[in-house]
Each structure stands twice: as structure tokens, then as C-alpha cells.
Amino acid sequence: MPDDAGSPQRPEVEAFFDPVSNTVSYLVHDPETGSAAIIDPVLDFDHSSGRLTTASADRLLERLAEQDLQLLHVLETHAHADHLSAGHYLRMKTGATLAIGEKITAVQKVFAPIFEADDVAFDGAAFDLLLADGQTLALGSCEIRVLHTPGHTPACICYHVGDAIFVGDTLFMPDFGTARCDFPGGDAAELYHSIQKILALPDDTRVFTCHDYLPQGREQYVWESSVAEQRQSNIHVGAGKAEADFIAMRRERDSKLAAPKLILPSLQVNIRAGTLPPPEASGNVFLRLPVNAFPGFEQTSDALQAKVEDFQPDWHI
Known part of the structure; x- marks a missing residue:
């Protein structure tokens, strides 16, 4: 909502930067009322040891307490493939509402079978709110407006709050460009049109990205730009880049990208809204690492299954 002067x-x-996943989480609050939201919180996971901790999320809780803020919402821009979400942990600690875009159901439908996650319903019920394009949430005297911005994933949304927009992985800093589109349901043409929604906002709108990766020539991590800077200088889509050129660039670039390091643990937790899989009979919790289940981010083919069987020992020898 605008102020009295319009x-x-x-x-x-x-901003809270996680150097392990290069993720930026945000604590956003209305200065008039102290009402707050957290966007894209990180659950700390050490892949080599399997150790899970809450240090990053606890920093956010400490900051809320220091400023005497009331956390109303925990907001996910999408089901991340590069870090585990602390959304559920923060919800349990504070009673805040946990929200994500309504198209999370499509993401659950793709990935739950890969992990044989039979506890995951394809209805988004693990979250408190499923948000649609144009929907609004109150944040004290401020208003959070949802923009559906598919392309990176079908479920991606941005959060427009006053003079700020939180774009998730849709855009990066102007010198790094835009999101990959090779995940299931990703589409370069859709991403191009989603970005145009953002670039149509007023020039001085603050743009906050979910990641920064220190491109060559820059020595400091940054995550804030403006719509004007993105429109003029983004190396992938700025200065009036044509849609066809963007699609060709994106397809060529994506064909050379490796899968994110934490994609397997991240997705099986994040489609569960940041909760872990149910414990086994022993009481232990396990994250699954399906073998050859992600060739080109597709289900395992018969040919690949044959390769898997080549590595299975004959226990009768």
C-alpha cells in the first residue's frame, strides 16, 4: 500500500548470507508496526557428514528478538534445489504462516516419486498457504503482493513489498544474469516473460536476489540492485534483449551446467516444506540418494536401469 503521499x-x-550455498535470506519488516516476514530461510546441512543444524535460522530468530519484531510469515520463492529450507523450523518456533506458490503441487508431483516419498501428497498441504498471482498478504501497514514468475521452475513467485521486490532465483545481479531453465517444468520463454513483469516496475524499485556467486571481476558479494539497473545492464536480459536471443543463450548455457551440489537432499526436504522424511523403524531418519534418477532431470530410463544393475553385486557368488 502506498503512503499518504502516494x-x-x-x-x-x-540480508543474511549463507556462504555454503551462496543463498541470501531476508528479514523484512514494517517499521511502523514491527510486523515481519522471513524470505527463503536456510537450514544448515553438511553433505559430507549428513549433519543438520539450525545456526542460520537461529540467527534470524535472534534478530527478531533483538528488534522486538513479530514474525507473521515465512515465505518461500520456490522449492530450492541448492539448500534445505528452514521454513518448518521457523514455523514451529514462532507460529508464523509458511507460504509458497500454488504451483508447488506440480513440483511435488515430479519429485516425490523419484524419492519414493509416499508421505508427500501432491496438494501442497505441507504448507499453510499456497499463493496465486496477484494475491496479497498483510504485513502490518505494508502489503505483500505475489507475482507468479515461472521459468526457472513452474512454482516460482516473487514478493513485491512496497518499494522492494524479492525475486528468488528469477534474476541475479546484473553482472551475473538470470536463472537456469533446465529443471522439470522450466522454460526459457516463460522466464523471459516473467522477467518482463519485474522490469515493468518503477525504476527505483529495489531488487533483492536469492543468490550471489561473485562473477569474475567482482570481489564482494552483493544482492541488491534496482529495476533500472536490471533493465539496462543485466547481461542476459537487459538493454532490450530480444526474446529469441535470450532463449538461445539460455538453452546453450543450461546445456553446460552441472546439477546443484545439494539438489538431492534439498528437494526431498523442500517438497515437504522443510520437514524431514519420516523415521524408519529404527527411529533413524534417512535422506535418499537415488542412483541415475536425474539424467537430464528425468526419470531413470530402461537403459540407465541396466547400467545401475551392472553395479549391483551378485550376492550368490
Whole structure:
């Protein structure tokens, strides 16, 4: 909602950078009321040891307490493939509402079978709110408006709060470009049109990205730009880049990208809204690493299954 003078409100934004996954989580609050939201929180996971901790999320909780803020919403921009979400942990600690885009159901439908996650319903019920394009949430005297921005994944959304927009993986800093589109349901043409929604916002709208990767020539991590800077200087889509050129660039670039390091643990937790798989009979919890289940992000083919069987020992020898 604009202020009395007609200008967009300016929420307070504090960024928390996770160097392990290069993820930026945001604490956003209305300075008038102290109502707060957290966007894209990280659950700390050490892949080599399987150790799970909550240090990053606890920093957010400590900051809420220090500023005497009331957490109303935990907001996910999409089901991340590069870090585990602390959304459920923060929900349990605070009673905040956990929300994500309504198309998460399509993501659950693709990935739950890969992990044989029979506890995951394809209805998004693990989250408290499924958000549609144009939907709004109250944040004290501020308003959070949802933009559906598919292309990276079908479930991607951005959160527009006053003079700020939180774009998830849709855009990166202007010198790094845009999101990959080779995940299931990803589409370069859709991403191009989603980005145009963002670039149509006022020039001075603050743009907050979910990641930064230190491109060559830059020595410091940054995550805030403006719509004007993105429109003019984004190396993939700025300066009036044509849709066909963008699609060709994106397809060529994506064909050379490796899968994110934490894609397997991340997705099976994040489609569960940040909860872990149910424990086994022993009481232990396991994350699954399906073998050859992600060739080109597709289900295992008969040919690949034959290769898997080649590595299975003959226990009768």
C-alpha cells in the first residue's frame, strides 16, 4: 500500500548470507508496526557428514528478538534445489504462516516419486498457504503482493513489498544474469516473460536476489540492485534483449551446467516444506540418494536401469 503521499512504502530489509550455498535470506519488516516476514530461510546441512543444524535460522530468530519484531510469515520463492529450507523450523518456533506458490503441487508431483516419498501428497498441504498471482498478504501497514514468475521452475513467485521486490532465483545481479531453465517444468520463454513483469516496475524499485556467486571481476558479494539497473545492464536480459536471443543463450548455457551440489537432499526436504522424511523403524531418519534418477532431470530410463544393475553385486557368488 502506498503512503499518504502516494509513494510506495519502504520496508526495512536485512540480508543474511549463507556462504555454503551462496543463498541470501531476508528479514523484512514494517517499521511502523514491527510486523515481519522471513524470505527463503536456510537450514544448515553438511553433505559430507549428513549433519543438520539450525545456526542460520537461529540467527534470524535472534534478530527478531533483538528488534522486538513479530514474525507473521515465512515465505518461500520456490522449492530450492541448492539448500534445505528452514521454513518448518521457523514455523514451529514462532507460529508464523509458511507460504509458497500454488504451483508447488506440480513440483511435488515430479519429485516425490523419484524419492519414493509416499508421505508427500501432491496438494501442497505441507504448507499453510499456497499463493496465486496477484494475491496479497498483510504485513502490518505494508502489503505483500505475489507475482507468479515461472521459468526457472513452474512454482516460482516473487514478493513485491512496497518499494522492494524479492525475486528468488528469477534474476541475479546484473553482472551475473538470470536463472537456469533446465529443471522439470522450466522454460526459457516463460522466464523471459516473467522477467518482463519485474522490469515493468518503477525504476527505483529495489531488487533483492536469492543468490550471489561473485562473477569474475567482482570481489564482494552483493544482492541488491534496482529495476533500472536490471533493465539496462543485466547481461542476459537487459538493454532490450530480444526474446529469441535470450532463449538461445539460455538453452546453450543450461546445456553446460552441472546439477546443484545439494539438489538431492534439498528437494526431498523442500517438497515437504522443510520437514524431514519420516523415521524408519529404527527411529533413524534417512535422506535418499537415488542412483541415475536425474539424467537430464528425468526419470531413470530402461537403459540407465541396466547400467545401475551392472553395479549391483551378485550376492550368490
